Amino acid sequence: MRWFFLILAIAVVATVYALGPRGEKFSDPPFELFPDMDHQFKKRPQEPSSFFADGQVARKPVEGTVPLGFAFPHEGNEGNLSTDLDYSRGDDYYNTGQFGDFYGSGFPEEVKIDEEFLARGKERFHISCSPCHGDSGDGQGVVSKYWAIPPTANLIDPRVIAMPEGQIFWTITHGKGLMGPYNGVIPVKDRWAITAYLKALQAASGN
Numbered sequence: 001m002r003w004f005f006l007i008l009a010i011a012v013v014a015t016v017y018a019l020g021p022r023g024e025k026f027s028d029p030p031f032e033l034f035p036d037m038d039h040q041f042k043k044r045p046q047e048p049s050s051f052f053a054d055g056q057v058a059r060k061p062v063e064g065t066v067p068l069g070f071a072f073p074h075e076g077n078e079g080n081l082s083t084d085l086d087y088s089r090g091d092d093y094y095n096t097g098q099f100g101d102f103y104g105s106g107f108p109e110e111v112k113i114d115e116e117f118l119a120r121g122k123e124r125f126h127i128s129c130s131p132c133h134g135d136s137g138d139g140q141g142v143v144s145k146y147w148a149i150p151p152t153a154n155l156i157d158p159r160v161i162a163m164p165e166g167q168i169f170w171t172i173t174h175g176k177g178l179m180g181p182y183n184g185v186i187p188v189k190d191r192w193a194i195t196a197y198l199k200a201l202q203a204a205s206g207n
């Protein structure tokens with residue numbers, strides 16, 4: 001037993017000495033078993049740079065960059081809906097597609113359905129919806145060729161045709177299943193424009 005305590009004491013001292021010297025200064029960087037992403041080939045803002053001629057890391061935006069939520073005033077831009085970048089989350093029908101807990105039918109009085117509005121909806125539909133739902137809304141977008149399970153919804157199916165406008169607006173706003181929400185991406189008015197265009201596609205489908 002005596003020997004045991006002696007050997008234990010020596011082992012403890014040896015271990016502490018090997019692993020735990022404190023207060024000593026090392027000139028070598030510590031050995032990193034898992035460096036994770038501690039060292040990266042990147043520059044932090046305000047750091048100097050030897051790469052760019054002006055010696056600064058911070059760069060100006062590329063010429064012609066248009067900041068999100070901003071449209072340059074130019075001739076013919078007055079009626080451009082993209083200047084109306086309104087992602088607001090009010091609780092009225094215009095902003096939610098709902099009256100209380102129910103989906104509303106028809107379009108809110110804030111939107112005026114005319115040719116220009118539908119053209120806008122068509123353009124936005126082709127950008128945001130066609131890749132999955134197809135140009136005609138039949139669910140045969142390009143995604144369906146690569147990603148067939150689960151299938152993207154057929155929007156000219158009688159089930160979807162029966163949906164009130166408010167429900168379509170709500171679906172664009174919040175998404176459904178694998179379809180993501182578009183409330184931060186598509187402004188409120190454009191969501192109604194897409195809804196109007198989708199209603200036109202459904203009417204034209206004859207289903």
Ligand code: HEC
Pocket residue numbers: 125128129130131132133143150151152153155160168171172176177178179180182194198
């Ligand atoms: C990334 C692919 C994708 C995009 C882009 C997409 N959707 Fe969908 N959408 C889906 C999928 C998948 C479903 C089926 C969701 C489910 O039933 O779980 C669906 C369902 C729907 C439905 C039916 C909802 C229901 O209750 O059955 C509507 C209406 C709809 N999408 C409209 C749109 C509109 C309008 C756009 C463009 C703003 C759009 N979707 C963009 C994938 C997409």
